[in-house]
Amino acid sequence: MSDSLASDADLAGAGRRGAGPSTGSRAHxxxxxxxxxxxxxxxxxxxxxxxxxxxxxxxxxxxxxxVAALWQNNPLLFPTFTDTMSALAEGxxxxxxxxASVASITVLLKGYALAVALALVFVSVAIxxxxxxxxxxxxxxxxxPLPAIALLPLAMLWLGLGEASLLLVMVHAVLxxxxxxxxxxxxxxxxxxxxxxxxxxxxxxxYIALILxxxxxxxxxxGLKIAWAFAWRTLIAAELVxxxxxxxxxxxxxxxxxxxxxxxxxxxAGLVTVxxxxxxxxVLFRLVEQRTVRRWGLQR
Amino acid sequence: MTALPVIPSAEVRSAVPVLEARGLxxxxxxxxxxxxxxxxxxxxxxxxxxxxxxxxxxCGKSSILKALAGFLKPAAGTVHIRGAAIKGPxxxxxxxxxxxxxxxxxxxxxxxxxxxxxxARKVPLxxxxxxxxxxxxxxxxxxxxxxxxxxxxxxxxxxxAIARALAAEPxxxxxxxxxxxxxxxxxxxxxxDLLKLAEEQGFTLVFVTHAIDEAVLVGTRLHxxxxxxxxxxxxxxxxxxxxxxxxxxxxxxxxxxVHDLLFADGARHV
Numbered sequence: 403m404s405d406s407l408a409s410d411a412d413l414a415g416a417g418r419r420g421a422g423p424s425t426g427s428r429a430h431x432x433x434x435x436x437x438x439x440x441x442x443x444x445x446x447x448x449x450x451x452x453x454x455x456x457x458x459x460x461x462x463x464x465x466x467x468x469v470a471a472l473w474q475n476n477p478l479l480f481p482t483f484t485d486t487m488s489a490l491a492e493g494x495x496x497x498x499x500x501x502a503s504v505a506s507i508t509v510l511l512k513g514y515a516l517a518v519a520l521a522l523v524f525v526s527v528a529i530x531x532x533x534x535x536x537x538x539x540x541x542x543x544x545x546x547p548l549p550a551i552a553l554l555p556l557a558m559l560w561l562g563l564g565e566a567s568l569l570l571v572m573v574h575a576v577l578x579x580x581x582x583x584x585x586x587x588x589x590x591x592x593x594x595x596x597x598x599x600x601x602x603x604x605x606x607x608x609y610i611a612l613i614l615x616x617x618x619x620x621x622x623x624x625g626l627k628i629a630w631a632f633a634w635r636t637l638i639a640a641e642l643v644x645x646x647x648x649x650x651x652x653x654x655x656x657x658x659x660x661x662x663x664x665x666x667x668x669x670x671a672g673l674v675t676v677x678x679x680x681x682x683x684x685v686l687f688r689l690v691e692q693r694t695v696r697r698w699g700l701q702r
Numbered sequence: 703m704t705a706l707p708v709i710p711s712a713e714v715r716s717a718v719p720v721l722e723a724r725g726l727x728x729x730x731x732x733x734x735x736x737x738x739x740x741x742x743x744x745x746x747x748x749x750x751x752x753x754x755x756x757x758x759x760x761c762g763k764s765s766i767l768k769a770l771a772g773f774l775k776p777a778a779g780t781v782h783i784r785g786a787a788i789k790g791p792x793x794x795x796x797x798x799x800x801x802x803x804x805x806x807x808x809x810x811x812x813x814x815x816x817x818x819x820x821x822a823r824k825v826p827l828x829x830x831x832x833x834x835x836x837x838x839x840x841x842x843x844x845x846x847x848x849x850x851x852x853x854x855x856x857x858x859x860x861x862x863a864i865a866r867a868l869a870a871e872p873x874x875x876x877x878x879x880x881x882x883x884x885x886x887x888x889x890x891x892x893x894x895d896l897l898k899l900a901e902e903q904g905f906t907l908v909f910v911t912h913a914i915d916e917a918v919l920v921g922t923r924l925h926x927x928x929x930x931x932x933x934x935x936x937x938x939x940x941x942x943x944x945x946x947x948x949x950x951x952x953x954x955x956x957x958x959x960v961h962d963l964l965f966a967d968g969a970r971h972v
Contacts, residue, residue, distance in 0.1 A: 594801040597773060600791045602818045602870075612821065616808040698807045699852025 481667035489667035490674055499656060499668075503675055506652040509565060510637050513572030514630065520573065521581040528581075529588055538585065542578045550575035550636040554643060563644045568637065575636040576629040583625025587618030620695045627687050634683070638676055718785045719746035720874050720906045721770060725779035728765045728932075738931040739765040742779070745925050745937060747874065752900060752907040754921030756914065757964065762932025763910045767878050770908060771797050783873060793822030796867040800879040802859045805851035811838065811862050812847045818870040837869035838862065840899065857888035864896065874906040881916070893919055897945055914960050918943055918953060926963055936963055 448454050464483045471482035481489070493499030528535035550571045557567040591614055599613035615622070641654025651659070657672035695701040728740040740762035747753045755763040768774040769781055772791040781788045783795065796818065798804070805814050815834035819825040825833070838847055841861040851859060860880055867875050881889040893916060900907065909920050917924055918940055926935040940956060947953045 592801070592803045594799050594804045595806060597771075597791075597797065597799065598804055598806070600773065601771060601795075601797050602793050602822045603791065604821060608821070613806075616806070619808070694808070698850055700807055 478664055478666055481670055485667045486670040486674060489665075490671040493668060493671050493675075499671065499675060502651065502653050502656040502672075503679065506637060506641065506654070507679070509568050509652065510572065510633055512565075513569045513637070514576055514633050516569065517573040517576035517629070517633075518580060518626070521577050521584055524577075524581050525584045525588065528585055535585070538581060542582045545574065545578045546582070548574075550632065551639045554640050558644075568640050571636055571640050572633050575632040579632060580625045580629040583621050583628065584618070587621025587625070588614055590621065591617040620700045623687070623691060623695060627684075630683060630687075631680075634676075634680055720749050720751075720784060721745075721747040721908065722782040722785075723766070723770070723779065724781075726766065726769060726776055726781060727778035728762060728769055728774060729777040730765065730774075738777075740769075740932040743925075743927070743932065743934050744779075745934075747906060747908060749906055750904045752909060752920060752922045754909045754911060754917040754924050755927060756911060756917040756921075756924055756960070757927030757932065757935075758912060758929050760929035760932070761927035762929075763912075763927055764878055765932070766927075767797070767876050767908060767910050770874075771795055771876055793818055793870055794873045795876055796870045796872040798860070798863045798867050798875065798877045798880045800882050802856050802883065804863050805854075805859055805866075807851050809851075810847070811843060811849050811851065811854070814851065814862060815866040815869050818866060822870065833869050834865070837865040840868070840902075841865040841895065855888075856884055857892060860884065860892060861895075864892075864899075868899065868903065868905070872905075874908060877907065877909045879910055879912070882911070882913075889916075894945055896920065914957050914964070915948075918956050918960065919945070919948060924960065926960065928964075 468483040471477075471480050471485075474480045477485060490499070524534075524538055528538040553571050553574055554567065557570040561567045561570060595613060595617050599609050604612060637652070638654040638657075641652040642658045644651075644655070653672055653676055657669050657676075660666075660668035660672065691701065723746075724744050726740060726743045727738070729736045730739050731737075743762075743766060745753065755766055757763050765774060769776055770788065772788050772795065788795075805811070806817065809817060812831055812834050815837055816825075816827070816830035819830040819833060820827065835847055838844060841864055843858060843861050843865065846854060846858060846862070851862070854862065863880070881892050884892065897920065899905075907920075909917075911917050911920070922941045923937065923939050925937045927933065928935050943953050943956060
């Protein structure tokens with residue numbers, strides 16, 4: 403541990419030394435003034451950019467990983483960063499990493515859509531019927547603490563080793579948190595905005611679509627985001643247990659299969675893919691938020 | 703058509719008041735069962751008239767406005783618009799609320815104003831936006847057309863809400879203490895601008911307030927209410943008292959008279 407820290411410090415030092423000549427050459431371009439101060443200013447401005455800071459963190463982690471793996475020198479247990487990256491590139495180009503990702507995402511979208519639709523039906527009934535709301539709140543309180551993956555043995559018993567079992571656990575993972583967020587969102591729509599909608603003669607579907615859904619969008623989006631994270635984790639975990647479908651078994655199954663063959667770099671490549679897809683979806687959600695709830699001042 | 707008795711149409715219209723409340727009695731469900739909010743209140747609002755419902759909190763003035771808007775069903779009595787019983791909310795009676803969040807935060811100011819035209823009058827988008835822009839220029843918001851409501855001040859939000867109500871061209875405007883949450887200076891400017899718009903366009907208005915000077919200034923007729931439950935104290939014309947008369951002895955005398963009327967009756971029941 404102390405060694406890796408020391409090497410990290412060395413690395414940072416090397417980075418600083420490496421940056422020396424280039425900053426020097428830039429300093430020459432600046433005519434007059436205090437070049438050193440200007441370079442420092444430019445670097446400080448660069449540091450203000452979130453993306454730059456994140457990139458520095460990621461690069462440091464990758465470097466740390468590389469050094470630690472080289473020092474360990476046991477590719478069977480702990481492949482280097484570069485080995486993992488080449489396994490990732492190879493997997494995407496020639497092997498079944500891409501089909502596995504597609505398989506996972508397809509199952510995920512099916513389960514996610516099914517659960518969101520179910521949740522919206524439940525919430526609509528709960529809003530209309532006070533007793534149904536009581537039922538929904540009780541069910542949500544009961545099932546929210548129950549990890550979806552804990553239902554997998556039962557799902558396999560009832561539905562067999564197939565997509566249906568995966569869908570069952572994913573619906574469980576998504577339904578309760580999203581239903582709770584949606585119910586809260588609809589109930590928190592300001593009374594004045596409801597009255598405004600009714601004042602213009604809106605009723606039924608148009609009232610829901612033009613007033614309730616946009617007004618509840620902050621809660622709906624955050625519910626979708628939480629539910630997505632639950633669904634993704636649950637799916638990968640469930641795929642570790644069995645590979646479904648004829649063509650490909652999904653990312654979890656890819657990881658499990660390669661671990662059995664001690665192709666640890668591919669295991670790492672699989673894990674990296676899981677992370678990358680997660681980040682990608684996170685970015686998508688952020689884009690949607692920026693164009694909607696943040697722009698409207700409903701969320702800061 | 704020719705067989706019908708010939709009556710000038712203007713006369714017919716003036717014969718039927720725009721709004722008519724008869725024996726209006728309103729209940730609301732509270733923690734301890736049903737409470738009587740308003741008891742046996744009657745009034746007419748003629749075209750072009752500005753009726754102010756004035757009284758202390760608990761006099762049911764907002765509840766009466768809600769009944770006129772169609773949000774609240776009378777426990778007894780009737781409310782009519784142009785002779786037809788009011789069965790529910792509708793765009794012929796646009797409400798301006800006190801709350802700043804009455805603008806829909808997901809729509810620009812322009813689209814907020816165009817919204818009732820789009821959904822209630824089925825006006826095409828381009829025309830609705832043009833009419834919205836015109837209404838916003840009238841209330842002095844020409845520079846905030848594309849802004850989102852959360853970037854506006856309270857006064858600008860209320861201006862936008864008034865523009866939205868005017869653009870929809872309702873039979874009657876219903877205003878529920880629209881300036882109560884504003885600072886004194888902004889309130890004064892908005893009162894003045896509202897009166898100027900009223901002179902220009904001659905809309906029919908029912909205005910709820912608990913501020914006596916605002917009532918005397920805005921209304922052409924006042925309907926005074928006592929609290930617990932809300933019931934009529936008096937109703938009278940104040941025509942001729944407007945912006946120019948504000949602060950004059952005649953204006954202040956009416957304010958004092960209204961104060962005495964409200965206080966003499968209200969004090970016994972609080």
